[in-house]
């Protein structure tokens with residue numbers, strides 16, 4: 001089979017001819033139809049997060065099961081599937097209370113074991129999630145593949161931060177791959193959405209999606225604009241995909257009573273200051289939200305199948321063009337998601 005392999009960070013992919021993996025006990029193998037290309041996996045390419053090299057990256061897959069190992073009873077050959085990104089033990093406290101991304105012995109698909117930039121993928125059977133019947137994965141393999149992260153991660157934020165209808169929610173970095181989907185899912189949840197981005201093109205996309213307010217912090221004061229768009233009351237929720245010291249500080253400062261701030265940039269180590277007195281007085285929260293649960297992926301697939309939301313894939317490439325798409329991801333040129341179609 002063809003596989004695009006990364007041998008070390010910062011180096012081009014190498015197209016290799018490998019044996020099709022065989023399913024061992026409690027594993028399954030699937031033929032990959034498409035695999036999303038997001039910023040998370042670009043962090044592995046660029047070496048910003050630790051990964052096991054050589055590695056086949058990619059986890060946002062649309063695939064069909066071709067082989068199951070002994071002990072697998074949740075899948076059969078021919079099942080259309082996507083993948084859950086985290087490798088978990090299924091048995092620790094965090095797995096048991098449906099907070100799988102906090103698992104005590106976690107790994108990730110495409111980072112610690114080989115992922116979807118190949119013609120076939122082998123995973124623990126419980127990492128494959130069956131697609132609902134009414135999702136046309138043959139016609140839209142790229143769009144269906146990205147649901148497992150691009151829709152499911154924002155969907156989890158809605159649940160985790162308990163975003164309610166008519167709450168004022170600001171999304172900073174709203175034009176990025178996860179940002180536009182956060183805008184989409186937050187609108188679906190009935191909130192009043194303020195999109196913040198420094199790219200006017202990307203703000204235009206948020207406008208098309210229906211965001212109620214648009215803010216470009218290069219042109220106006222972020223804190224004052226956030227206060228304005230919440231009628232001076234302060235934001236109920238801020239989801240920050242940029243996480244610079246200044247977006248975090250302006251964000252926390254502009255929270256209203258009961259406000260929640262979610263820093264969502266996985267590689268930011270920006271430091272910031274906040275006023276404890278204000279936090280106490282208004283019962284504000286700063287809270288992390290890490291990927292999603294398997295149930296969030298299942299719910300997100302259902303959400304798309306019901307026609308409530310539709311993932312935005314603006315660029316599609318062949319496996320051989322992986323370097324091209326990752327160059328564009330690194331430069332921040334991709335709107336929504338890009339995907340490899342195999």
Ligand SMILES: [Zn+2]
Nearest residue numbers: 089092095103
């Ligand atoms: Zn666990």
